[in-house]
Every structure is written in structure tokens, then in C-alpha cells.
Amino acid sequence: MQKVPISRIREVNLAPLRQEGGYVLYWMIASRRTRWSFALQRAVEMATELNRPLVVLEPLRCCYPYASDRLHAFILQGMAENARSLAARQVLYHPYVEPEAGEGKGLLLTLAERACLVVTDDYPAFFLPRMVAAAAAKLAVRLEAIDGNGLLPLHAADHDYPTAYAFRRFLQKVLPKYLLEFPVEDPLQGGTLPDPPKLPAEVLRRWPGAGKELLAASRRVLARMPIDHSVHTAPARGGSREGVKALRRFLEKRLARYSEERNEPEAEVTSGLSPYLHFGHVYVHQVFAELAEAEGWSPDLLGPDTRGKRTGWWGMGVAAEAFLDQVVTWRELGFNMCTFRDDYAAYASLPEWARRTLEEHRGDPRPVAYTRQELEAGKTRYPLWNAAQMQLVREGRLHNYLRMLWGKKILEWTPSPQDALETMIAFNDRYALDGRDPNSYSGILWCLGRYDRAWGPERPIFGKIRYMSSENTARKVRVKGYLEKYRP
Ligand SMILES: Cc1cc2nc3c(=O)[nH]c(=O)nc-3n(C[C@H](O)[C@H](O)[C@H](O)COP(=O)(O)OP(=O)(O)OC[C@H]3O[C@@H](n4cnc5c(N)ncnc54)[C@H](O)[C@@H]3O)c2cc1C
Structure with missing residues (x-):
């Protein structure tokens, strides 16, 4: 099998590979899927090289920030699918769902005691980098993040x-x-891994693998968990199969209209892939491969002009290139920020011009000031904003164009830009299925000037930050049906 490129592998600690270990352990925390996964591929590659079986541990803790019925159900649905697709494979899959805060503690270290090495996912945002660094400090065996x-x-x-x-x-x-x-x-096709091991009875007693009932994420199951039950499950189901369905529906039925109608909330021509990309149920390489096939693309079509033009470089159709600019340029720009800046979600990370202009207008009177509770409940005087907030609260998703407007209005209605930032992060990370992602913070901080330039005329509150108004948005895009559907 083809090897995982070195550019994808980061050695997180200095501990040695344990040649005499019993298995290779893949600690699946971000790329929660079984296909198109560099991490699983690396784990298989090492297991084959060492002639050891492979153990895949996919945990779900209950005490991570914003843990709720919505996020848990989406992740559990993905785990159920991983359990099904790994059941017939030469792998021991151990899905662990923590029943009470703290009970999962020690599982990774215990499994790692008998491992040759631990392979995990490298993800640059939310609590994951801290969690991986803390594990690295404790593990006595090599930890690789892929x-x-x-x-x-x-x-x-x-x-x-x-x-x-x-x-x-x-x-x-x-x-x-x-x-x-x-x-x-x-990565598991055609391999010759040794038979999967059995986990010690003590491990299974203390950290039992989640069975079908638990992974089905029924209302009854979720109700037993110590998570936020006020954020209800979303209509979208998690898992790679659903994600790939969304991808194919997009390529077949929506892509052709993408460049013209992607800003129309009612048109629903965008892919809806962001939650699947966020939880690792779908991989951007698969998205690219299927798009390239649909477009009849090959690498020799790449253009020679590398001056940063939005279209023309890929050598695909106009709609495909517009989509690639989002799913590659904009998406990976957010990952780039989180990789190099620990303050990626902080006000201080805004460009200097943006902070200066926001500070100059910090004391400007606000036309109206809503409390966090009023905003959360969609109780403003602006029907379009309320509808957007309700879509976020009820369905865990929000159309990109409305997301921009949503953020700009929060800036206008809160006492300071720092309050606006906190409010946006609190709502987006709590309700959005795709929240807590590098692009959560790039999108939110974009509303305050990140990745943008100064705009005139200078306005109250916004200063030189790009302005958007709901009246303008309502004029530009069709929203009548949308307003009815998401009435608070
Ligand atoms: C205030 C605000 C908050 C946002 N919060 C999030 C968030 O929590 N999570 C998130 O993934 N995106 C966020 N975005 C970016 C964007 O709104 C979503 O990625 C997009 O709406 C997802 O819908 P889709 O999958 O149908 O997108 P499509 O248009 O089909 O695009 C395909 C993929 O490209 C990426 N993408 C699209 N637009 C952007 C963009 N503007 N910036 C970065 N990547 C993009 C996403 O991964 C998306 O799934 C936010 C934007 C704003 C203005």
C-alpha cells in the first residue's frame, strides 16, 4: 500500500516506538471515518510494518465544551456507522461513550501501555490540540498526529x-x-493484518465498548447523559454515508447553480457539507476527487498563472472553481490561522487597522441594545435576523450569506466589539453543527475585519469595518419563504 507522505506526520512526543508492543493503537478523535483517512492509513501502514494487529479507539467524552444532544447525536451516528463498517474488517474497533464526566480518564493511557505506538488525528482548533499535548506528555510510547x-x-x-x-x-x-x-x-482493503486482539476484561469492565443501542443515539439514550439537553438534535444525521450523500446530491443537482445562486438562502444550492467536514465524516480529498471526476479534470489542466486569481487556475468549470475557492481556499485559510496562532479566536488576533477603527467607535451609541437572552431567542425588531437565529437554534445550520449579516448585526447591537465576538462564538459554537471549527473563528472574526480591508464611508460603531444591513440583504436576496419557515 502507498505510504502516508511525511508532510502529514507529526511526532508529538519523544517517546520511543515499542517494538515488543501487542498492537498499533489508532486514537480516532477528528477524522471520524474509515475511508479516505491518512490517519487510519498510517495506523494500518505501521501495523503492517510491525506485523501487529490494529486497535481503533473512538471515544466520545461528555464534558467537552458545548456537549449537547445535538452534537452527541451527530457524533454517535457517525460512530454507529464506523462500527458497522469495521465489524467485518481485520481490526478491533472500540467505541467508547463516557457515561459520566471523568469516567473515560485513563482509557487511552491503559490501552497505550501495550501499544507499539499511538496514532491520532492532528486538528488545530477547539480543545483537541491541548488534549493531544496533554496525552503526549503522559504517554511512554511514541505518539504521532496525522x-x-x-x-x-x-x-x-x-x-x-x-x-x-x-x-x-x-x-x-x-x-x-x-x-x-x-x-x-x-486503507483496510487487501491488507494482511494479524487477527485483532481481545481487550483485557478489566478494560472492558471499566470502559465497555458502546453497543448498538447506545450508538443509535435515541432520545432515551441521550437523556441519560450529562450533557445540555436544551440543544435538541438537528434534522441532519451524522456519519460518512450521509455526508457522501450530501456530496453527491450537491454534485448532481446543485453545483451547476452554485456560482450564481450560492448567496440565495432559499435556493439551497450549497453543499451542506460543513458539519461532515467538521466531524471528519467526509474528507476534502474525497470531495475533490469526485468533483474532479465529474468535471473530467486532470492535473495537467492546472493553469500557469499563479497570481492569486479566483478563477481560471484550477482548469475546471466556473461553478466548480467557485466551489473550490470556498472548500479549499477559504476553508484551509482558517486551518492555516489555527495552526500558527494560538489566539485564533481572540479579539487581539484582528488586524491592527480593524482593532483601531473598532476602538475609535467603541463609545458610539448603539441604535438598540439587546440582551444575550433576547438575541438568543430571536427577539429583535428585525425579522430576517430573527429567522437566521432561529434556523441556527433549531437546525444547527445557517446559510453563509445570512451568517455574515447575523454577525454584523450582533456587532451593531452589543455594547462593545469584544461583547459581539463573545456572543457570536457562544451562539455559533453552541448551536451550529459545524461550530468549534477553524472556520467558525475565521467566519466570526471576518465580521470584525479579519481577512478584509477597510471600507468607506466610515460609519458609527463599524468605523471602517465592512457594513451589511438586513434591509439591503432582504432587497438583494429572496427571503419570503425563509422568513415564514423560521419565524421565532
Ligand atoms: C459568522 C460566520 C460564522 C461561520 N461559522 C462557521 C462554522 O462554524 N463552521 C464552518 O465550517 N464555517 C463557518 N462559516 C463559513 C461558512 O458560512 C460555512 O462554511 C458554510 O456556510 C457552510 O455551508 P456549506 O457546507 O453548504 O457551504 P458550501 O458553500 O457548500 O461550501 C463548501 C465548504 O467550503 C467551506 N466554506 C464555505 N464557505 C466558507 C467560508 N466563508 N469560510 C470558510 N470556509 C468556507 C466549508 O467547509 C463548506 O462546507 C462561518 C461564516 C460566518 C460569516
């Missing part, structure tokens, strides 16, 4: 990029090389 985040490996860049244009230019120069380095579609 980067399966984007078409571009995170460390192919060596700094964060201030604009999408600058990042696009960089991508156009370096990406061709990485477009030849795809993960294998099914």
Missing part, C-alpha cells in the same frame, strides 16, 4: 496568511505537488 485536514498539509506553510488572496497565491504555487498525494480510499 494531518488529514486539507488538500494542503498544515505545515506546508510556515506562517499565517492575512488575506484569502495571499493564501490563494501561495496555494497556486505549492498545491500541485500535494494534489498528487491523496490518501488511499480504503
